[in-house]
Amino acid sequence: MTKFTPYWWDDQPPYNNSSELPLNADVVIVGAGFTGLSAAVTLSKSGCSVIVLDAEEIGFGASTRNGGMLGSGHKVSTQQAERKYGSEIAAQIHQEANDSLAFTTSLIKDNNIDCDLQICGRLRTSWVPQDQTNMSENLEKLKAIDYFNSNMIEPDLMSKSIKTDLYFGGQYYHDHGAVQPRKFHYGLYQLAIKAGAQVFGKNPVKKVNGVSNDIKDGFNVSTSYKTIHCKNVLIATNGYTRTSFSRYLSRRILPVPSFIITTEEIGIEKVQSLIPGGHCIVETRKRYCYYRATPCGKRIMIGTRAAMHAISTEKALPILQKTLTEIFPELAEVKISHCWTGFTGFTFSMLPNLNCNEGIYSAMGYCGNGVAMAPYLGHKAALKILNPQKRVTVFEDTILQSRPYYFGQPWFLPIASAYFRAYDLLDQYRRQRSLKKI
Numbered sequence: 001m002t003k004f005t006p007y008w009w010d011d012q013p014p015y016n017n018s019s020e021l022p023l024n025a026d027v028v029i030v031g032a033g034f035t036g037l038s039a040a041v042t043l044s045k046s047g048c049s050v051i052v053l054d055a056e057e058i059g060f061g062a063s064t065r066n067g068g069m070l071g072s073g074h075k076v077s078t079q080q081a082e083r084k085y086g087s088e089i090a091a092q093i094h095q096e097a098n099d100s101l102a103f104t105t106s107l108i109k110d111n112n113i114d115c116d117l118q119i120c121g122r123l124r125t126s127w128v129p130q131d132q133t134n135m136s137e138n139l140e141k142l143k144a145i146d147y148f149n150s151n152m153i154e155p156d157l158m159s160k161s162i163k164t165d166l167y168f169g170g171q172y173y174h175d176h177g178a179v180q181p182r183k184f185h186y187g188l189y190q191l192a193i194k195a196g197a198q199v200f201g202k203n204p205v206k207k208v209n210g211v212s213n214d215i216k217d218g219f220n221v222s223t224s225y226k227t228i229h230c231k232n233v234l235i236a237t238n239g240y241t242r243t244s245f246s247r248y249l250s251r252r253i254l255p256v257p258s259f260i261i262t263t264e265e266i267g268i269e270k271v272q273s274l275i276p277g278g279h280c281i282v283e284t285r286k287r288y289c290y291y292r293a294t295p296c297g298k299r300i301m302i303g304t305r306a307a308m309h310a311i312s313t314e315k316a317l318p319i320l321q322k323t324l325t326e327i328f329p330e331l332a333e334v335k336i337s338h339c340w341t342g343f344t345g346f347t348f349s350m351l352p353n354l355n356c357n358e359g360i361y362s363a364m365g366y367c368g369n370g371v372a373m374a375p376y377l378g379h380k381a382a383l384k385i386l387n388p389q390k391r392v393t394v395f396e397d398t399i400l401q402s403r404p405y406y407f408g409q410p411w412f413l414p415i416a417s418a419y420f421r422a423y424d425l426l427d428q429y430r431r432q433r434s435l436k437k438i
Helices: 034-045 078-085 087-110 129-145 155-160 181-195 268-274 313-327 370-386 413-437
Strands: 024-030 050-053 122-125 150-153 170-173 198-200 205-210 219-223 227-235 254-263 280-283 290-293 300-304 336-346 353-357 360-364
Touching: 024 034, 024 219, 034 050, 034 181, 034 360, 034 370, 078 087, 078 129, 087 129, 087 370, 129 150, 129 170, 181 198, 181 370, 227 370, 254 313, 300 313, 313 336, 353 370, 360 370
Parallel strands: 024 050, 024 227, 050 198, 122 280, 227 360
Antiparallel strands: 122 170, 150 170, 205 219, 219 227, 254 300, 254 336, 280 290, 290 300, 353 360
C-alpha cells in the first residue's frame, strides 16, 4: 500500500526543540530548512546568539521532501542572463552556481555529515534534437566563463547511462551528486545546535515589527507564545512563505509544488540495468522530470510537476506512474511505495535572491535547485548580516520582483498547469516529427 509521506522520513531520528524559547537574541531566523540552519551555523560560529523558528515541526518543509539531487545551475541560461543583467553579472551567476555546489559538498565532507553523499554525476537529457544543440551552445559559453566539468553525450552513447530510447543525447555534469535530503537536513540541524543556535519547531511567527523607526534599535518577533527582541531577522521560508506573515515576500515568491514517487524494492541489479551509469537524471521537457536510484540502490525515485498548482498526492500518483512507465515500460506493474509533495519557491526572475527590505533580510527563490544553493545562500545571508556594507553575492543583484496581478495567492497557477499540459503536447509533436526524420 502506498504511503503518502516522504520516503526519506522512514526510520529517521526525531528532532527536538531547544529547551526554552528565549526573549532576546542577536538574530532570529524564520524557517528551519537548509537556508535557515546553514545561516545559523555561520552566525553562531561568529559569536552571535541565534534562534531559529519554524511554523511546522522541524524538518517538515521542502528541505526533507526534495529529490536529493546535489548540483549547480539555474533555470536561466547564460544568454538570457546576459541580456537581462549584462555579461559581468551573468558570469558571476554561473560562477556562484559552481561555488554553491563546492560549498555544500565541502560542508558535508568537512563535517562528516552522514547523508549518503554520492558524487554520481548528473545527466540532462535532450527531449528533442534542438535541445541538444542549445545545451551544447550554452556549454561553450559556460566554459568560456569559468572551469566547468561537463561534456555533451551523443545519442549513440546514451545507453551507457540509461536504458531508454526516449532521448536525443544529453549533457553530463561530472561533479554533481546526490544525498538523502532528510539525513542532510538532520546533519545541518545538529551542526547548528552544536554551534550554539537554538531551534524551535511549532512556533509560527505572527509578525515582525521594528522597535522604532530606526532599524538600529532592532526588531520584535512575535510568535504564538512569546515576543523575542533581536538585532536582526532573516526570513528563510522559500516556498512556504505566507501572506499572513510577510505580504512583501509572499508577493515575490511563488509556491510551486513538486511531486515524487518511489518504487517498491526492485533490486540492485534491476536498478543498475535501467540506470547503468548510476547518475541522477533530469529532462529538458517543460514539465521538468527528474529521477535517480535511492541510496540503497534498490528503488527508483522519480519526481515531476504533476501540476503547477497544489493537488492531492492521490491525484498526482497516477500521473507520476504514467511518467515512470513512459521512461521505463518494464516497470509498468511495479508498485509504488511512497508518493509525496512539497513546495518549491520560484521568483519571477527565475533566480535566487538575497534581499534586505526595511532592515529585514531574506534568502530564497531557488526555483527547484535548492539542495546545493540553499545552504550556500544561507551562509552568504549570514555574512551579509555580519557585514551589511559588503556585497557578498551576485544574488543581491537579482532583483526580487513582484507583479501587479499577484498578491500572494497564486490564482493563476491552474492556468499555468493547462499551459504546460499544452506545451507537453507540443513537445510530443516536435519529438514525433524529429523521429520521422531519423
